[in-house]
Structure formats: C-alpha cells, structure tokens
Amino acid sequence: MVLAAILIAGGLAVVTDWLFLGVLFREARGNYPEVWWPAIRDRETGSAKTWTVLLGFVASAGVVLLCAATGSHGLVRGLEISLLAFIAPAAFLLTAFQFIKMDLWVVAGAGFAWLARLLIAGLIAGLIVS
Secondary structure, three states, X not given: OHHHHHHHHHHHHHHHHHHHHHHHOHHHHHOOHHHOOHHHHXXXXXXXXXXXXXXXXXXXXXXXXXXXXXXXXXXXXXXXXXXXXXXXXXXXXXXXXXXXXXOHHHHHHHHHHHHHHHHHHHHHHHHHOO
C-alpha cells in the first residue's frame, strides 16, 4: 500500500508545478529573466522538467513514508504531516527571498505548488496507508 500511495501521490504531484507555475503564475516568470539559467531562458526545459518530476516523486515518497513510519493514519494526520513537511522548505524559500532577487509571485507560485504536492501526498497516505 505504501508503494501504491507513493506512485499515486507522485503522479498527481506532477500537475502541481504545471498548474501553479505554468498556468496561474506564468506571467511572473518573465519579471527577472536574468535570474533563470540560460537554457531555461532559451526554452530548453526538458532536463529541468525531468528533475522536477523526479524530485516531486521523492518529496511525495518522503511524506508517505513519514506517515507510514509514524503510524499517522487518516486524513487529518496525513495533512498534519504534510504541513509539517512544508514548514522547513517554506522558511528557506522565504529567507532566500530576502537576499536573492526573486519575483514575489514566482515564490508564491512555487510555494503553492509544493504545498499542494505535499498535501496530496498526505491525503493519499492518510487514505490508503495503514
């Protein structure tokens, strides 16, 4: 059941970056074009997208495995684990925002995408991991 939860959560998580950064916050990506890697500016995004998918599966697996290891069963416990897993990277991103030129809307989009990804993993773990 743990493997099934990881595969389902990871598969659903693939949509989060597309939805938040590709659709909802798309315009903000052009505010500081000089901060993007040259290949990304040239629209050569295949490698970045592959890494994003892989890291999304790793993050989803982390939440599912954390739920399983701590015996956190049920939707509420899965969501609690997800929110706790979100705090550290969110704090890092907001701290980096203070020192690195990043568009607020890109930061918000990335934050929402990761929060959604982790919540999906917590929900799936809460539903099927026992």
